[in-house]
Amino acid sequence: MTTTIARAWAASRLLCVAALIGLAVACGGSSDKGASNGSSSSGQQNAATTATAKVGGTLRWATGFERASLNAALQTPSAYPSIVSLTIFDGLTRIDPEKEYKPAPALATSWEASADGLTYTFKLRSGVKWHDGQPFNADDVKFTYDMVRNPASGAITASDFTLLDRVEVVDPLTVRMVLKQPFAPLLGKVALAIVPKHLLDGKDVKTADFNIRPVGTGPFKFKEWRKGEFLEMEANQEYWGGRPNLDRFILKFAPDASTRFLQVQTGESEGAIIESKQVAQAKGSDKLNVISTKSASPMVFVFNVRNPLFTDPRVRIAINHAIDKEALVKSAGSGVGTAAYGPLQNTPFDSQPADAFAYDPKKSEQIFTDAGWRKGSSGVWEKDGRPLSFTLYAQDYGGTIFGLNEANVMATSMKQNGIDVKVETRTASQLFGAPEKIDAIMYNFGSPVDADELYFLFHSSATIERGGYNFGGYNNKQVDAALDAGRTTTDDAKRKAAYREFQNALNADPANGWGYYPDGVVVALKKVRGPKVIPGATSNTGEAFLFSNVKDWSLE
Amino acid sequence: MSALPVLLLLSVLCFGLLQTAPGDPAESLLRRGNLAPPPRAEVARLRVTLGLDDPLPVQYGRWLRDALRGDFGRSYSSGRPVRAVLRDVVPPTLLLLGVGFALAWSAALLLGVLSGSAPGSWRARVISGATVALLALPTFVVALIGLYLIAATWRLLPTSGMTDAGERVSVAQVVRHLALPALVLGVSYFGWYARVVDAAVGEVHGMMYIQFARARGLPPGLLMRRHVLRPALLPFVAQVGASFGALIGGAYAVEVIFAWPGAGRELVRAAASRDYPVVMALVLLSGLAVVLGNLAADLVCAVLDPRLRQAGSPRG
Numbered sequence: 001m002t003t004t005i006a007r008a009w010a011a012s013r014l015l016c017v018a019a020l021i022g023l024a025v026a027c028g029g030s031s032d033k034g035a036s037n038g039s040s041s042s043g044q045q046n047a048a049t050t051a052t053a054k055v056g057g058t059l060r061w062a063t064g065f066e067r068a069s070l071n072a073a074l075q076t077p078s079a080y081p082s083i084v085s086l087t088i089f090d091g092l093t094r095i096d097p098e099k100e101y102k103p104a105p106a107l108a109t110s111w112e113a114s115a116d117g118l119t120y121t122f123k124l125r126s127g128v129k130w131h132d133g134q135p136f137n138a139d140d141v142k143f144t145y146d147m148v149r150n151p152a153s154g155a156i157t158a159s160d161f162t163l164l165d166r167v168e169v170v171d172p173l174t175v176r177m178v179l180k181q182p183f184a185p186l187l188g189k190v191a192l193a194i195v196p197k198h199l200l201d202g203k204d205v206k207t208a209d210f211n212i213r214p215v216g217t218g219p220f221k222f223k224e225w226r227k228g229e230f231l232e233m234e235a236n237q238e239y240w241g242g243r244p245n246l247d248r249f250i251l252k253f254a255p256d257a258s259t260r261f262l263q264v265q266t267g268e269s270e271g272a273i274i275e276s277k278q279v280a281q282a283k284g285s286d287k288l289n290v291i292s293t294k295s296a297s298p299m300v301f302v303f304n305v306r307n308p309l310f311t312d313p314r315v316r317i318a319i320n321h322a323i324d325k326e327a328l329v330k331s332a333g334s335g336v337g338t339a340a341y342g343p344l345q346n347t348p349f350d351s352q353p354a355d356a357f358a359y360d361p362k363k364s365e366q367i368f369t370d371a372g373w374r375k376g377s378s379g380v381w382e383k384d385g386r387p388l389s390f391t392l393y394a395q396d397y398g399g400t401i402f403g404l405n406e407a408n409v410m411a412t413s414m415k416q417n418g419i420d421v422k423v424e425t426r427t428a429s430q431l432f433g434a435p436e437k438i439d440a441i442m443y444n445f446g447s448p449v450d451a452d453e454l455y456f457l458f459h460s461s462a463t464i465e466r467g468g469y470n471f472g473g474y475n476n477k478q479v480d481a482a483l484d485a486g487r488t489t490t491d492d493a494k495r496k497a498a499y500r501e502f503q504n505a506l507n508a509d510p511a512n513g514w515g516y517y518p519d520g521v522v523v524a525l526k527k528v529r530g531p532k533v534i535p536g537a538t539s540n541t542g543e544a545f546l547f548s549n550v551k552d553w554s555l556e
Numbered sequence: 557m558s559a560l561p562v563l564l565l566l567s568v569l570c571f572g573l574l575q576t577a578p579g580d581p582a583e584s585l586l587r588r589g590n591l592a593p594p595p596r597a598e599v600a601r602l603r604v605t606l607g608l609d610d611p612l613p614v615q616y617g618r619w620l621r622d623a624l625r626g627d628f629g630r631s632y633s634s635g636r637p638v639r640a641v642l643r644d645v646v647p648p649t650l651l652l653l654g655v656g657f658a659l660a661w662s663a664a665l666l667l668g669v670l671s672g673s674a675p676g677s678w679r680a681r682v683i684s685g686a687t688v689a690l691l692a693l694p695t696f697v698v699a700l701i702g703l704y705l706i707a708a709t710w711r712l713l714p715t716s717g718m719t720d721a722g723e724r725v726s727v728a729q730v731v732r733h734l735a736l737p738a739l740v741l742g743v744s745y746f747g748w749y750a751r752v753v754d755a756a757v758g759e760v761h762g763m764m765y766i767q768f769a770r771a772r773g774l775p776p777g778l779l780m781r782r783h784v785l786r787p788a789l790l791p792f793v794a795q796v797g798a799s800f801g802a803l804i805g806g807a808y809a810v811e812v813i814f815a816w817p818g819a820g821r822e823l824v825r826a827a828a829s830r831d832y833p834v835v836m837a838l839v840l841l842s843g844l845a846v847v848l849g850n851l852a853a854d855l856v857c858a859v860l861d862p863r864l865r866q867a868g869s870p871r872g
Contacts, residue, residue: 060721068634154586154602207635227644228817230721250722254815258700262708262715429583467595 057555058248059528062260062272063543066228066253069211072193073144074155079188079447081544083251087233088131089193089216092122092141092175097534097545100348101449103187107136107194107217108175117182117490122190124173128240130196131221137172143197145177153205159456159467160189182488184495185452219244219551229253245554264288264523270555271524271531273543276334282523289531291522293546296347296448296536298340299332299406299515301392301440302472309388309439313509318367320357320514324413327359329516332405336521340514342503343458346535349451351500356507357514361417368418381418389420390439396425403442406515432464435471440513445469448536448545451499455483458502458511478505522546527556559847566843567623567836571616574832581632581830582608606632619836629833633826638837641822646841648718649806649818655734656741656807661796663746668753672788673780675758684754691747695740696809702740703813716815737814741807752795756788786860793860797853801846804838 063083069075072085078095092111093103108122128136145167148155163183168176179186196215200208214222219241220233231251237243252269254260261278263269265285274282282290303310310316325339338345341356368381376382380389392411394404404425411421431438447453455462460475462468482502486495522543524531530553537546582602586594603609607618622629628638671683690698707715713736719725720733760766761784769779806820819838826834858864 058722156586207630211635226719226721226817228648228821229717229719229815232722248722252717252721252815254716255821256812256815259703259716259813259815262703266708266711266715268715427579429580430578433580433583465595465597467598 053245053529053552053554054556055245055554056247057245058250059246059271059553059555060230060250060252060269062252062254062263062269064253064255064257064260064273066231070214070222070225070231071195071205071208071211072214072216073148073195074153074157074205076193077157077160077189078191079160079449079453081191083544083547084214084231085193086218086544086547087220087249087550088214088218088222089195090218091191091193092124093187093191095188095191095449095545095548097448097537097548098532101188101536103191106191107141108190111187113490117488118179120177120179120186121170122175122177124175125240126173128217129238130198130217131215131236132196132199134196134198136194136196136217138169138175139172140194140197141175142167142169143201144192144194147195147200147205148192157192160192162467182490184487184490185450188450220249223248239551241551244551246550249550261523264525267525270528271522273520273522276336276518276521279334279336279521282521287526288523289526289528291524291531291533291546292336292519293522293533293537294338294346294535295446295517295520296345297444297446298343298345298517299328299403299442299444300340300512301403301407301410301515302443302512303474303510304435304439304441304472305475305511306436306473307390307439309386309390312371314367314371315373315388316510316513317357317508318364318371319414319419320510321360321364321367322414322417322419323357323410323513323515324359325357325514325516327413328406328409331409333516333518337516337518340516342507342514343446343454343512344451344499344503345517347448347451349496349499349503351496351503352507357510359413364417375418379418380420387420388418389422391422391424392440392442393431393438394423394425394442395431396427401425403444407442410513410515432471435464436473441471443512451495451502452483452487454502455487458506459483472511474511476505476509476511479509529554529556559851562847563840563843567620567840568616570836570839571612571619571832574830574835575612577830579830580608581832582606584829584831585632619833623836623840628837631826631834632831633829633834638833641834642819642837642841645817645819645822646804648816649811649820650803651730652734652737652810652816652818653741653803653806655738657745657796657799657803659738659742660745661749663742664749664753665792667746668750668792669757669780669785671750672754672757673761673776673784675761680754683750687747687750687754690743691751693744694809695744695807696813698744699737699740699810699813702736702743706736716813718817737807737810737816740810740814749792749795752791753788756791757784760784760788789860790857793853793856797849797851797856798846800849800852801842803845803849804842 061083067075067082067084070084070088072082072089076082076085078091090106092106092108094106095101096104107125107128109125111120111122113120124138124141130136145161145164147153148157149161149164151158163180165178165180168178170176177186193216195210199210199215203210212225217240219236219239221236223232223234225231230253233249235244235247252263254263257275257278260269260272261274261282264272279290279292282288303316305311329335329337329339339358341354342350342352344350373381373383373388376387380387382388392407394407395402404423407423411423414421431441445457456468457470458474458479459468459470460480462470464471479502482498482505486498486502489495489498520537520543522531530549531546532549534545537543580599580603582599583594586598586602607615619629626639628642630637631641667683667687671680674680703715706712714733718733719729723729766779766783769783804819805823806818808820808824810816811818811821823835823838825831826838
């Protein structure tokens with residue numbers, strides 16, 4: 001008995017001492033970071049957060065998409081970043097969502113373009129180390145771009161650099177890029193993740209260990225990837241921009257949207273992207289911050305303009321006026337979104353009036369009549385004995401059917417206005433394998449980064465064979481000229497003018513049936529400081545741009 | 557043994573079906589983002605690299621030759637060896653379904669016997685009623701109810717995953733995460749087996765020789781254990797054996813809802829992305845499980861019923 005009591009007494013004394021030590025460490029250890037930012041662009045705006053930001057803590061974020069490979073240089077174009085490409089890696093530049101998505105210095109501290117716009121010289125930051133301690137230098141940059149442009153590596157990002165002729169190492173901290181023709185979006189494109197030459201040189205990039213154990217220069221280091229469950233990253237204490245506030249950042253994978261939302265509600269995760277139908281419930285909770293951002297990715301359908309029914313642009317304009325976009329936002333979007341009227345809404349390049357294609361059955365009727373159409377006995381528009389009837393396809397890409405809801409809602413208002421639309425689903429290969437045979441496909445595109453991303457969609461040369469997405473066969477000389485001008489001029493005012501031209505030409509000859517821009521909605525526990533409402537921060541690639549400033553996030 | 561031809565036939569069927577399904581693994585692999593179609597030249601090149609343009613018997617023969625050596629190839633989606641993928645996803649599913657089934661079978665035995673041995677009584681009616689109600693509920697409904705009540709509202713157990721993110725794996729952790737999904741599976745599947753046990757026990761219980769034994773004063777416990785259970789268990793054992801296939805293909809809905817990193821999820825993902833090597837391997841493993849399960853069931857039945865041991869199995 002006595003020994004037991006004695007032991008208990010000793011144990012409790014030990015516990016008290018341990019607790020006191022623990023308290024001392026906790027109080028003394030957390031120091032204020034003050035303004036630690038090395039990267040000039042994120043310096044001023046986070047004054048409120050960094051000045052009082054608490055250092056430490058683990059952020060767990062629930063996400064639905066788990067990639068097969070973490071080699072962001074091959075997998076992730078800079079206009080469609082992934083969370084990993086922004087945390088583990090850096091590019092020459094960094095896209096700043098708070099500055100209209102303009103490029104800011106990152107691994108490159110400054111750059112100069114030649115007078116003819118064909119040569120760019122980048123001065124690299126000195127003293128940057130890879131996560132494994134090796135020094136970063138110009139060889140890594142040249143290696144990365146050569147690897148991406150090598151067809152054997154199967155890089156998805158290669159199509160961003162078709163106009164790049166070569167990359168040259170001038171000295172260990174200077175790199176030169178030579179273009180085949182002037183290319184205004186280059187500075188945004190080189191936000192591409194840079195990967196280490198010393199780990200990938202000579203290896204087969206398709207099966208390299210690097211793909212599951214990446215090493216970058218970014219604010220977070222890769223720690224562990226338990227497949228199917230989570231990806232753990234820890235703070236890079238030697239980050240050139242100053243260590244991040246968080247100690248650990250964990251991505252938890254959960255394919256079901258309700259599960260993700262539930263995880264945040266129970267506190268198992270600190271944040272997640274949610275679906276529009278969960279927004280009402282999220283707003284009702286007092287533990288959650290709901291961050292709703294206007295996206296840059298509209299839901300539309302793409303006309304196959306080769307179909308004789310769609311040859312006359314007036315038909316496509318009239319069809320657009322027959323689509324009830326507000327109903328679409330209310331039903332498919334659960335009220336969280338805006339009607340679409342153009343490809344560059346919510347970006348600084350937007351130049352169209354908001355009612356450009358407003359739902360207006362009378363106007364639609366007027367345009368059809370003026371174009372020589374008459375309503376047949378069944379109420380469907382007819383011309384030369386042919387009714388206006390086509391099939392709208394939603395993509396079945398395995399597991400989910402993209403755009404089916406939206407297609408059905410759009411078809412309803414179209415049918416009410418004399419357009420006979422059938423909605424069907426097909427797999428992506430059936431649709432894109434023979435796009436000439438398909439009438440119309442539900443689609444989603446767009447990135448907030450640079451209007452040039454639309455080149456791949458609307459330029460007549462951007463066919464599927466050439467690596468583009470213009471599968472509808474859209475071919476408009478004015479649009480081509482405007483897109484070419486926008487791509488090759490580096491003068492800001494001239495670019496804005498070119499894209500205004502582009503939008504005017506496009507709206508006179510629409511390539512799409514406009515739907516709506518869904519808002520991206522993210523929920524986070526109130527203790528998470530840092531996520532901001534920025535247009536385009538969530539897009540069809542998920543919530544990645546939201547994490548541009550994750551280095552400065554902190555937990556209360 | 558008849559197992560080998562069955563497995564061979566299964567592999568041929570699976571291979572054939574995969575080929576007839578629309579969709580191209582090369583296109584699926586190269587598709588950028590979710591929606592960007594890849595250039596046809598690149599797709600064609602990848603098809604040659606993966607050997608997808610060779611005649612079908614050649615492709616199947618190649619697969620079979622490698623599979624017999626234990627090499628199931630590499631996943632088209634991730635490039636990882638299929639063996640590594642299997643090592644990742646099969647154990648979690650075996651664990652989940654193993655425990656789930658164990659719960660279902662024990663509950664089915666217990667409650668089935670209780671209700672079958674007293675037909676018409678109120679306890680039999682209550683148990684039957686509950687069984688039918690649970691049978692009618694789809695698994696995902698049970699899962700969502702369990703999730704919202706136990707994990708979300710009462711916060712008794714975690715909502716998802718197999719382990720705690722960012723922590724070193726421990727047995728206690730896995731048990732906590734396993735509890736709810738396994739319970740959901742148990743509740744969901746219990747009805748199938750309970751009905752069989754209930755009916756079988758009821759039938760045997762009503763037979764003349766049992767009535768006679770009761771009349772002779774045999775205690776009910778002894779009666780049950782020695783005379784009723786052995787014949788009554790035969791259909792139950794057969795059904796259990798047939799269920800073994802589910803140990804791999806598993807419970808897709810539960811694995812998605814609880815974010816359990818198992819083979820059910822992986823099989824659906826692989827099929828959707830036309831990741832043939834992974835699909836073939838998982839389907840084959842499933843088939844193997846079915847064959848083994850039936851074999852085990854046959855053996856157990858032979859032990860239970862001596863009549864089956866004579867002159868070969870009546871099933872042929």
